[in-house]
Amino acid sequence: MSDLEELYREILLDHYRSPRNAGHVPGATHSADGANPLCGDAVHLELTLDGDGRIAGIAFSGHGCSISQASSSLMTEYVKGRDADAALAAVGDFQRMMIEGDPPPAADFGDLEALAGVAKFPVRVKCASLAWKTLEQALADKRGASAAVTTDERSL
Amino acid sequence: MSTRDWDQDAIRRDFPILRREVNGKPLVYLDNAATSQKPVQVIAELTRYYRDYNANIHRGVHTLSQEATAAYEGARARVAAFIGARAPEEIVFTRNATEAINLVAHSYGRAFLEAGDEVVITELEHHSNIVPWQLLRDQHGVVLRYVPMCDDGTLDMAEARRIIGPRTKLLAITQMSNALGTIVPVAELAALAHQHGAVVLVDGAQSVPHLPTDVAALGADFLVFSAHKMLGPTGVGVLWARSELLEAMPPFLAGGDMILTVSMERSTWNAVPYKFEAGTPNIADVIAFGAALDYLAALGMDAVRRHERELLGVAVDRLAAVPGITLYGPADLDARGGVVSFGLDGIHPHDIGQVLDGAGVAIRAGHHCAQPVMQHLGIAATARASFYLYNTPAEVDALVAAVHDAVRFFGRVRV
CATH class of the missing domain: 3.90.1150.10 (Aspartate Aminotransferase, domain 1)
Known part of the structure; x- marks a missing residue:
């Protein structure tokens, strides 16, 4: 497999051309925007956490290269239905795969493995990471929300 | 040559x-x-300076300093000749074209423009010829106006004639779009701006490396460009300005080399262009830039x-x-x-x-x-x-x- 074929695995191009979970989540509880100012890639992420802290719904919109779009699509597919803490742990696993070139965690990374080849292309790592950093940002709202609750309690 | x-x-x-x-x-x-690649002539000039006569300039009585000063000022003279400037004193070395634009926005802009004065730029500009004027607008109160582009990447000249008017005090335009390659009819726009008494800054970062340049024919008052896009090293930019403007403008950065006298209360400024070259300049890269200009001039x-x-x-x-x-x-x-x-x-x-x-x-x-x-x-x-x-x-x-x-x-x- 050539370097290029390793970077652009069939599964990635498939997600690029027909992204999963593209669009919006009606009544989303959390959202975040991510951007790569240098390339102009932009992703807007919306998700809903249910009462058990699970990601019940998630969708993304925006524009960018095949790697950033495929990574957004694969990320949403992977975290949908998972616990928010498990999703945050996956952000860490993914970043280690990108930055340290670690092998994908054995568990159930599934199609996300296809992004492992990106680690060889340092300038594209930020394209692949954008959706994940945005997810991390969106879930950081959880603490923001609890902080708001604290303020409300004090104002009582 | x-x-x-x-x-x-x-x-x-x-x-x-x-x-x-x-x-x-x-x-x-x-x-x-x-950025452009560099010929051996430029690389050799750069290493020759460090190997044979590395010294600070404008202050040493020793031989190395005199040689370095002569080489540095020789490069200034070559820049002046390359763009048809009247004298080497009209050439100020900066870090890059961006810094040269910032110098003009800061020094000329604050000293000679007033709140409500119009600065006209175009939709074709590189960010470096947009953001310094936005800062001047936000901090100094000038009005920033844009001449729009057409869908084919040319400038909308009818709009230019409408927008450039009696309130225009400064026109800052690219001569060549870095994104599309558009060559802008700068001389025509400069003439229009001058009719209304405005000064004209031309961003030549893309044009000077690729087109013959004559500042008199351009009709510019300021021209900026960068060495690294024209076979020279990184870290060297050029501001050319009519010497009357440089004389009238206050300093941009302050420190050594740009002063005549310093007491604990006040200082007086060195002559142009040194008034605008505070601190030890990028001696080696300026000297090597001279070799790049020789290369281009020979072709x-x-x-x-x-x-x-x-x-x-x-x-x-x-x-x-x-x-x-x-x-x-x-x-x-x-x-x-x-x-x-x-x-x-x-x-x-x-x-x-x-x-x-x-x-x-x-x-x-x-x-x-x-x-x-x-x-x-x-x-x-x-x-x-x-x-x-x-x-x-x-x-x-x-x-x-x-x-x-x-x-x-x-x-x-x-x-």
Whole structure:
């Protein structure tokens, strides 16, 4: 497999051309925007956490290269239905795969493995990471929300 | 200086980097609008300074300092000659063209513009000729107006004639768009601005490396450009200004070398251009820039332009036949520098750039620090190939072949 074929695995191009979970989540509880100012890639992420802290719904919109779009699509597919803490742990696993070139965690990374080849292309790592950093940002709202609750309690 | 014959092989031999391979393929360097490669003459001049006469300038009585001062000031004289300035004193060395624009916005802008005065720029500008004026607007109260571009990448001249008027105090325009290659009719716009008593700053970062330049013919009051885009080292920019303006302007940065006398209460300024060159300047790179100018002058800028115009014609003709391609920029290639900005249906410019890199072809993919241009065209980015004097028709062939490869590569998955 050539370097290029390793970077652009069939599964990635498939997600690029027909992204999963593209669009919006009606009544989303959390959202975040991510951007790569240098390339102009932009992703807007919306998700809903249910009462058990699970990601019940998630969708993304925006524009960018095949790697950033495929990574957004694969990320949403992977975290949908998972616990928010498990999703945050996956952000860490993914970043280690990108930055340290670690092998994908054995568990159930599934199609996300296809992004492992990106680690060889340092300038594209930020394209692949954008959706994940945005997810991390969106879930950081959880603490923001609890902080708001604290303020409300004090104002009582 | 008499010009040398255009011997393409000899020119290429002067650029050692062109012999290297990238991803197992011969390097085809087509990112010249970002920065140019350097000939051995420039590299040798740089090392000669450090090896033979490294010293600080303008202060030593010792031999090395005198030699370094003579070389540094010699480079200033070559810059002046290269652009038709009246005297070397009209040349101020900065870090880059961006710093030169900031110098004018800060020094001239704050001293000679008042709240409500209009600064006119264009939609075609590089961010470096937008943001300093936005800062001046926010901090000093000038009004910032834009001459719009047309969809073909040319400037809307009817709008220019409407916008440039009695309230215009400064016109700051690019002579060549870095994103699209558009050559802007600067002389005509400068004449218009001068009728209304405005001063004119020309951003020559893209034009001075590729077109013959004569500041008198341009009708500019300020001209800025960067050494690294014209065979010189990074870290050197040029501000040319009419000496009356430089005399009248207050200093930008303050410190050593720019003063005449300093007491604990006050200081007086050195003569121009030294008033604007605070601290130890980039001596080595300025000296090496002189060698770059000698190289360009020996070839002749008319010949450089002819060569790039030829490559541009071949590239546009052949790329136009690629399925799904959109070519941006003026259709009149005589009004365009050696820049081809393009997109491919369903393939993001970064992905085009990646496939081309795999073929050893270096291009730029992105918004080219000209986001207003991208916004006008309704796109986030383009792929951009830009030529220089060492590029060849065979390299244009390599570009076109790699673009076809990209189309095939991304066409393999169809939904």
